Amino acid sequence: MPNSKSVVILGAGAWGTTLAKLAAINGNQVHLWSRQEPLEKILENNNPQIILSAISMKGVRDVASIVQSFPLAPQTIFVTATKGLEPHTTYTPSQIWQAAFPNHPVVVLSGPNLSQEIAQDLPSATVVASKNANAAQSVQLVFSSHRFRVYTNPDPVGVELGGTLKNVIAIAAGICDGLHLGTNAKAALVTRGLTEMVRIGKNLGAITETFYGLSGLGDLLATCNSPLSRNYQVGYQLANGKMLEEVLASLPGTAEGVNTCRVLMEIAKQRSIPIPITEQVYQLLAGQVTPRVALDKLMLRNIKPEFDDFPREQMW
Numbered sequence: 601m602p603n604s605k606s607v608v609i610l611g612a613g614a615w616g617t618t619l620a621k622l623a624a625i626n627g628n629q630v631h632l633w634s635r636q637e638p639l640e641k642i643l644e645n646n647n648p649q650i651i652l653s654a655i656s657m658k659g660v661r662d663v664a665s666i667v668q669s670f671p672l673a674p675q676t677i678f679v680t681a682t683k684g685l686e687p688h689t690t691y692t693p694s695q696i697w698q699a700a701f702p703n704h705p706v707v708v709l710s711g712p713n714l715s716q717e718i719a720q721d722l723p724s725a726t727v728v729a730s731k732n733a734n735a736a737q738s739v740q741l742v743f744s745s746h747r748f749r750v751y752t753n754p755d756p757v758g759v760e761l762g763g764t765l766k767n768v769i770a771i772a773a774g775i776c777d778g779l780h781l782g783t784n785a786k787a788a789l790v791t792r793g794l795t796e797m798v799r800i801g802k803n804l805g806a807i808t809e810t811f812y813g814l815s816g817l818g819d820l821l822a823t824c825n826s827p828l829s830r831n832y833q834v835g836y837q838l839a840n841g842k843m844l845e846e847v848l849a850s851l852p853g854t855a856e857g858v859n860t861c862r863v864l865m866e867i868a869k870q871r872s873i874p875i876p877i878t879e880q881v882y883q884l885l886a887g888q889v890t891p892r893v894a895l896d897k898l899m900l901r902n903i904k905p906e907f908d909d910f911p912r913e914q915m916w
């Protein structure tokens with residue numbers, strides 16, 4: 601293939617394996633790395649043009665520092681597909697990769713992408729976002745197929761935060777369904793969840809419109825409505841009386857929303873951002889409230905206008 605690229609995928613979990621298949625069907629030379637193998641052989645023998653990380657959040661910094669010890673071509677593009685936030689630093693995965701490789705382009709890949717559906721060859725769309733348009737377009741070509749439609753976007757912070765913040769709202773959506781609160785409640789929760797995501801995103805430098813696209817609203821809808829989502833499952837099972845440790849032990853893979861929720865509470869406190877849904881999810885995960893008490897606390901907050909910043913000329 602004339603445009604075939606050498607692609608190294610870090611992380612052979614559910615998402616890394618699925619992305620490896622997507623890149624391979626387009627004729628790229630794909631090398632999938634799992635932590636049981638030496639990374640040295642894969643990086644030194646294959647001269648990667650693209651290195652994609654699908655490592656869960658807790659491993660990103662360690663893996664980035666291992667990769668730093670290998671010589672790479674200066675034009676090698678890093679792609680991050682992790683949806684999480686680092687505790688204490690509150691860094692996003694792309695911030696960790698960019699700090700480790702300041703002279704390389706970094707692209708965020710995120711969207712409504714339940715890996716089990718993609719692995720079954722069902723149609724799906726995603727977003728690749730970068731400040732470097734050429735890098736985003738190269739990654740778009742590597743993954744685009746008749747079953748996987750890839751859009752570019754110039755707002756990596758917004759795309760990355762959309763995929764990350766929705767995981768907390770998906771836990772809340774699982775609780776809502778687990779308690780059988782009905783369709784009205786779910787619609788209210790998801791819509792107010794999106795408001796919360798926009799509020800945090802704007803504060804962290806994202807573009808508001810990005811949250812209304814595939815990586816924001818799109819991923820929120822997918823994750824809040826599917827039992828395939830591990831984050832949704834956490835909420836659903838907690839609502840059914842299981843303990844958090846028990847739920848996490850039985851999950852197939854990582855539910856990033858649990859840690860993301862804790863990091864978000866730190867960010868919200870530091871920056872005085874009101875995030876009532878996240879706060880109730882946090883208290884529930886910490887065992888401080890029951891699902892029913894969390895619901896009452898949300899419903900009985902002080903009544904207020906729907907929008908924080910409605911245009912002045914539209915106000916009474």
Ligand SMILES: NC(=O)c1ccc[n+]([C@@H]2O[C@H](COP(=O)([O-])OP(=O)(O)OC[C@H]3O[C@@H](n4cnc5c(N)ncnc54)[C@H](O)[C@@H]3O)[C@@H](O)[C@H]2O)c1
Pocket residue numbers: 611612613614615616634635654655656657658659660662663681682683684713714715716852853854856
């Ligand atoms: N599965 C999906 O549908 C999906 C879709 C989009 C994004 N994501 C995101 O992709 C990331 C990975 O998700 P997943 O579903 O593949 O999870 P997973 O639990 O199936 O796989 C995680 C991978 O990270 C590796 N890993 C963890 N810590 C590591 C460390 N310290 N060193 C080296 N490797 C380490 C694991 O070995 C494993 O290969 C998550 O951030 C998730 O939110 C997942």
Ligand SMILES: O=P(O)(O)OC[C@H](O)CO
Pocket residue numbers: 683711712713714715767770819822823828829830831832854855856
């Ligand atoms: O299984 P989850 O909850 O990690 O969701 C997977 C993807 O992020 C959906 O886009």
